[in-house]
Amino acid sequence: MLLFVTGLLYLSADQPKNWHNHKKPNMNCRxxxxxxxxxxxxxxxAQQSNKGxxxxxxxxxxxxxxxxxxAKYTVENGxxxxxxxxxxxxxxxxxxxxxxxxxxDLELKVDSPLNSGIQIRSESNAAYRNGRVxxxxxxxxxxxxxxxxxxxxxxRRGWLYPMEVNPAGKTAFKNGQWNxxxxxxxxxxxxxxxNGQPTADVVDDMTPSGFIALQVHAIGxxxxxxxxxxxxNIRIQTKNLKPAATHAIYVVNLVPxxxxxxxxxxxxxxxxxxxxxxxxxxxxxxxxxxxxxxINNGEISIEPSNGAESTNGGDIVTINQYDAFxxxxxxxxxxxxxxxxxxxxxxxxxxxxxxxxxxxxxLDDERHPDAKxxxxxxxxxxxxxxxxxxxxxxxxxxxxxxxxxxxVRVYPDNRVEHWLNGFKVVEYKRGSAEFKSLVAGSxxxxxxxxxxxxxxxxxxxxxxxxxFFRSIKIKPLK
Numbered sequence: 001m002l003l004f005v006t007g008l009l010y011l012s013a014d015q016p017k018n019w020h021n022h023k024k025p026n027m028n029c030r031x032x033x034x035x036x037x038x039x040x041x042x043x044x045x046a047q048q049s050n051k052g053x054x055x056x057x058x059x060x061x062x063x064x065x066x067x068x069x070x071a072k073y074t075v076e077n078g079x080x081x082x083x084x085x086x087x088x089x090x091x092x093x094x095x096x097x098x099x100x101x102x103x104x105d106l107e108l109k110v111d112s113p114l115n116s117g118i119q120i121r122s123e124s125n126a127a128y129r130n131g132r133v134x135x136x137x138x139x140x141x142x143x144x145x146x147x148x149x150x151x152x153x154x155x156r157r158g159w160l161y162p163m164e165v166n167p168a169g170k171t172a173f174k175n176g177q178w179n180x181x182x183x184x185x186x187x188x189x190x191x192x193x194x195n196g197q198p199t200a201d202v203v204d205d206m207t208p209s210g211f212i213a214l215q216v217h218a219i220g221x222x223x224x225x226x227x228x229x230x231x232x233n234i235r236i237q238t239k240n241l242k243p244a245a246t247h248a249i250y251v252v253n254l255v256p257x258x259x260x261x262x263x264x265x266x267x268x269x270x271x272x273x274x275x276x277x278x279x280x281x282x283x284x285x286x287x288x289x290x291x292x293x294x295i296n297n298g299e300i301s302i303e304p305s306n307g308a309e310s311t312n313g314g315d316i317v318t319i320n321q322y323d324a325f326x327x328x329x330x331x332x333x334x335x336x337x338x339x340x341x342x343x344x345x346x347x348x349x350x351x352x353x354x355x356x357x358x359x360x361x362x363l364d365d366e367r368h369p370d371a372k373x374x375x376x377x378x379x380x381x382x383x384x385x386x387x388x389x390x391x392x393x394x395x396x397x398x399x400x401x402x403x404x405x406x407x408v409r410v411y412p413d414n415r416v417e418h419w420l421n422g423f424k425v426v427e428y429k430r431g432s433a434e435f436k437s438l439v440a441g442s443x444x445x446x447x448x449x450x451x452x453x454x455x456x457x458x459x460x461x462x463x464x465x466x467x468f469f470r471s472i473k474i475k476p477l478k
Contacts, residue, residue: 052103052237055095055212056080067092067124068133071216079232082216084114086225090154092119092133094213101241104183104212106234108140111227112175116140119154119213120185129155135210136160138183138192138200140229146170148179149192149199151252159395161200162422165250169199178232186241188255189262193244203253203260212236252405252422256298256330256470267475271318271327271458274298274470280316283355283459284347289313292462299332300460301468302339308464309353317345317355317457324412324477327458330470332403336367337465340385343408344430344456349447354461356444358430358451359385360408360418362467364400375441382406382420387438390418390425397421403470411477 055063058078066073071091072083080093099121110116122135134155141147149169151161163170172194173179182193188208192200214231246265253260257274272280275295277288292313294301305312322343329341345357361383365371371380377389384390398404398421407419410430418426428435431452444450460469 052105052235055104055234055236056231058232061093063096064093065096067094067131067213069216069218073214073216079230080214080234082116082214082229082231084216084219084223084225084227086219089218090133091216091218092122092124092213093216094119094122094124094133094211096211098209098211099185099236099238100209101186101238103237103241104185104235105181106231107178107180108229108231109176109178110140110142110229112142114142114219114227114229115217116229117152117154117215117217118181118183119211119215120183120190121207121210122154122213123207123210133213135207136190136204137215138181139163140173140179140215142173142175146173148173149181149194149197151190151192151200151202156206159422160204160254161202161252162395163199164424165252165419165422166199169194169197169249172197172199184241184243186243189243189260191244198247198249201247201249201251201262203251203255203258203262205255253328253471258471259473263473268328268473269475270472271329271474272300272469272472279319281319282313283315283317283345284350285314289316299468299470302460302462302464302466304334304466305462305464309462311462311464313462315342315355315459315461317347317459319457321455321457322474322476323455324410325408325474326410326477327408327472327474329406329472330403331362331406332468333362333364333400334466335400336364337467338363338368338370338463339465339467340461340463341406341408342459342461343410344451344453345459346453346456354463355459356447356450357456357459358416359461360406361385361390362406362461366400382418382425384416384418384426384428386442386444387435388426388428390420392420392425393423395421396423396425409477
């Protein structure tokens with residue numbers, strides 16, 4: 001920059017009165033110097049610009065407005081300080097400007113165990129719960145749970161990225177210290193880093209634009225008022241946005257049948273293309289069933305047939321077989337519905353009814369009688385059907401009619417996990433002594449080597465009830 005200023009001063013200096021008598025090479029030298037100065041200075045200026053603009057002027061709250069509760073927001077020593085107030089709901093200090101695509105950097109420090117958050121692409125309007133702030137919230141959680149850097153949907157859908165899917169990221173937050181948050185919102189991609197460590201990756205298109213806000217969380221009865229959250233160095237970049245390099249953390253993708261840039265880099269492919277029967281056939285058949293299954297609006301669904309198992313279209317299976325893999329799928333239940341996703345299906349049994357395989361149970365636990373059969377709940381939603389019950393925390397449950405995200409992960413050493421909406425609910429090892437014992441006491445006891453095939457088909461079950469599937473994706477594990 002010093003060279004840039006010096007060059008400008010030189011070039012703007014008064015020309016001699018007889019300047020027209022000077023030889024042209026002198027003018028060319030000056031042009032060359034100008035070009036050299038610009039070549040040096042413009043990249044430096046662009047680099048400065050790419051760091052973003054200040055959202056907070058370090059002096060006052062100009063450009064911000066308070067929404068929700070009446071926690072105190074003040075400015076001290078170049079920091080925004082939020083202070084809890086007893087009896088107040090969640091409070092938010094929001095920008096008066098809405099932002100769509102941006103990169104946001106800030107630092108914060110919170111008094112433990114006070115919870116807080118950073119709202120992004122958020123809204124507040126009279127038509128939605130009398131102005132209640134709602135939208136994406138980047139979590140600030142100094143508790144032992146360690147969910148800082150996850151993504152929550154304030155006053156809408158709840159947890160979008162619980163940190164259980166990224167155990168390494170749970171260690172990123174530093175209690176009692178300043179923490180650096182880096183947040184990228186580009187198109188439908190929301191990615192978060194905490195102290196340089198990737199913590200969340202969500203693909204979602206519900207809200208493309210909204211304000212940014214700093215949350216002071218409500219405190220419960222018996223909790224001490226007067227605790228603080230402090231923010232500083234708040235900068236935003238809205239132009240020339242370049243996403244950071246891809247990483248290895250789990251991606252929660254809420255856009256139907258879409259493979260994100262990150263998922264592609266991790267090796268995922270669509271197991272169902274969202275529009276045709278390609279890659280699938282009926283179980284024990286050479287072609288896809290002529291009836292019983294419907295493809296519409298990016299969803300594949302089982303047509304209801306009074307709950308009779310495999311009597312309408314029958315099960316459908318992948319043409320290909322798989323061994324170690326990570327399988328994601330979205331499903332939506334109707335009231336009282338029963339279905340399942342099976343894996344390591346060999347089609348060798350030729351039994352009547354549904355084909356045999358390890359099953360991720362898809363069920364309305366409250367209304368379908370199968371939930372009360374079996375042993376200790378081993379036929380409930382997300383269980384390993386008739387073998388291992390699922391341990392589902394309350395946060396993992398959705399209402400009937402809402403979309404759920406299931407996941408089956410099979411490691412090369414035969415360890416298996418079932419996940420439901422970001423929570424691990426079942427784990428076991430195929431072929432272990434414990435597994436064999438469970439099979440011996442189940443309805444599969446007469447199927448030799450049940451669940452121990454080296455590879456098998458993926459199956460969607462026709463149990464006679466209407467259930468919807470979409471976003472079925474798989475990647476090999478090695």
